[in-house]
Amino acid sequence: MSELFARAIVAGYGAADEILKGVDFAVGKGEIVCIIGPNGAGKSTLLKTISGLLRPKSGTVSLDGKDITGRLPREIARAGLAYVPQEHNIFPSMTVRENLEMGGYIDPGAVPRRIVRAMERFPVLGTKQRHAARTLSGGERQILAMAMALMVEPSVLMLDEPSAGLSPLAAEKLFDAIVEINREGLSIGIVEQNASEALAISSKAYILVDGRNSRTGDAAELAANPEIRRIFLGG
Amino acid sequence: MEVAQLVLNGVMAGTVLAVPAIGLTAIFAVLRFTNFALASHMTIGAFAGFVANTTFGLPIVPSLATAFLVSGFFGWMSDEFVLRRLRASGFVTTAIGSIALTIALENFVRFGFGNQMRGYDLPLRRDWVIQGLRVSPQQVENLAIAVVVVALLFAFLALTRTGKAMRAVADNPMLASIKGINSDTVARLVSFIAMGLAGLGGMLTGLDTTIDPLVGFRTILSVFAAAVVGGLGSIPGAVVGALVVGIGEELSLLFLTPAYRTAVGFLAILLVLTLRPRGILGQRAY
Ligand SMILES: Nc1ncnc2c1ncn2[C@@H]1O[C@H](COP(=O)(O)OP(=O)(O)O)[C@@H](O)[C@H]1O
Ligand SMILES: [Mg+2]
Numbered sequence: 001m002s003e004l005f006a007r008a009i010v011a012g013y014g015a016a017d018e019i020l021k022g023v024d025f026a027v028g029k030g031e032i033v034c035i036i037g038p039n040g041a042g043k044s045t046l047l048k049t050i051s052g053l054l055r056p057k058s059g060t061v062s063l064d065g066k067d068i069t070g071r072l073p074r075e076i077a078r079a080g081l082a083y084v085p086q087e088h089n090i091f092p093s094m095t096v097r098e099n100l101e102m103g104g105y106i107d108p109g110a111v112p113r114r115i116v117r118a119m120e121r122f123p124v125l126g127t128k129q130r131h132a133a134r135t136l137s138g139g140e141r142q143i144l145a146m147a148m149a150l151m152v153e154p155s156v157l158m159l160d161e162p163s164a165g166l167s168p169l170a171a172e173k174l175f176d177a178i179v180e181i182n183r184e185g186l187s188i189g190i191v192e193q194n195a196s197e198a199l200a201i202s203s204k205a206y207i208l209v210d211g212r213n214s215r216t217g218d219a220a221e222l223a224a225n226p227e228i229r230r231i232f233l234g235g
Numbered sequence: 236m237e238v239a240q241l242v243l244n245g246v247m248a249g250t251v252l253a254v255p256a257i258g259l260t261a262i263f264a265v266l267r268f269t270n271f272a273l274a275s276h277m278t279i280g281a282f283a284g285f286v287a288n289t290t291f292g293l294p295i296v297p298s299l300a301t302a303f304l305v306s307g308f309f310g311w312m313s314d315e316f317v318l319r320r321l322r323a324s325g326f327v328t329t330a331i332g333s334i335a336l337t338i339a340l341e342n343f344v345r346f347g348f349g350n351q352m353r354g355y356d357l358p359l360r361r362d363w364v365i366q367g368l369r370v371s372p373q374q375v376e377n378l379a380i381a382v383v384v385v386a387l388l389f390a391f392l393a394l395t396r397t398g399k400a401m402r403a404v405a406d407n408p409m410l411a412s413i414k415g416i417n418s419d420t421v422a423r424l425v426s427f428i429a430m431g432l433a434g435l436g437g438m439l440t441g442l443d444t445t446i447d448p449l450v451g452f453r454t455i456l457s458v459f460a461a462a463v464v465g466g467l468g469s470i471p472g473a474v475v476g477a478l479v480v481g482i483g484e485e486l487s488l489l490f491l492t493p494a495y496r497t498a499v500g501f502l503a504i505l506l507v508l509t510l511r512p513r514g515i516l517g518q519r520a521y
Binding site: 051052053072073074077078083085088089090091092093094098101102103105106108148152 | 396399400402403406407409410411412413414415416417
């Protein structure tokens, strides 16, 4: 009984409309599921399709049993899916606090309470709440982007390379935060370059290559597979 | 002394100019095109306020509110039925479409009111002379009204959920949609508010002198120059740009006859685009 289901997704951009050539993906209740794969495999394209930024040519996406295929991003957000894009995931000229407020735009009543919570969880956001988001460091931006997604109570959180550009220490802290958020009951889908870290915190993993599902399975098993270790884990 | 008088006039004119310049820059920030139809909306506002003031006998402030509401309504409708459809074809098409639209709307006003100059129903008041500097009470009132309107707009953008959503769309439309903000609603709202400001600015301009259907056309170059000088898309920039252009136009009278005053707008645009293409304050929406 999965929360999020994407079946046989074919999607792309304009003339290149088959970047994804029939991809399946699912995140079950309370799970962390990771997507790994080489650059250009279509991982971000899959997340854009799930969140409504791209309309799939064929295939279906459902959230909590409800069909959300081809719906607008704002409708999908209201249906309970929070998505943190790989790039451009903050409002640069707005303050950190205003970014959090916009994160909770669809649930304004809960915003004050959740801002307090976000600043407890990520103290740097409290310290810098009056700073323009554009002045934050790369790591602080990723934290802000994730905190913005948590300003609503989503049923599924989709993260696109949250650790990109972070120092190893900052990345480790971020993964800790992801595990903690997951323990609170949130289902999480995560795209990562940092494959070993991602596999370590996930229960299930999808390997995407050239717009197709290459391998799918238990994260620990995939992490132990020699072929996969050689290609993705550099060992 | 003459220079001081010109600077004072320039500050007065620049503050009034800031009102429509904010409209132009706000539309650019959110909808990503320069809406030259702002010219005809200034005219529509000026005439709506004229009807409120002379036909219905309303005082100036309610007449200004009428100017805002009527031109704002036209702005919303013209976006809904004309410009929104063009936006998909890109910046140039939309900007050219807005020029065609402004000619049509200006002629619509001409059809109703003719070409003659008209004046608002204002009490005759003597100019004030302070330390050798001359100002008319009307100019001071216009300045005060413009300052209040700009302050209200800033408060709206800084403090309200809707105002922040407008800034969010200007900042990152893709992310705004992911966060559940309806960009169509924001587009309607920015069209209404920006063209409302244009109409208000048109009437404020006319209060000082007279109005005719060309009131917007005569001012649009200065408005555009103000927005470009401040950095197209930046609201504080539009205020700064309007003051620069307003003062520049007045000071040009030291060297030029009034007929060439608009050359200042051209010159300002040229200079800024050559030396500092993103304007004085850059492209920050707010
Ligand atoms: N906006 C776009 N327009 C056209 N092609 C794109 C766009 N974004 C990505 N692509 C192409 O789609 C393919 C998959 O990209 P992406 O989903 O970003 O890969 P990944 O996230 O796995 O690195 C790449 O070949 C990329 O060049
Ligand atoms: Mg990617």
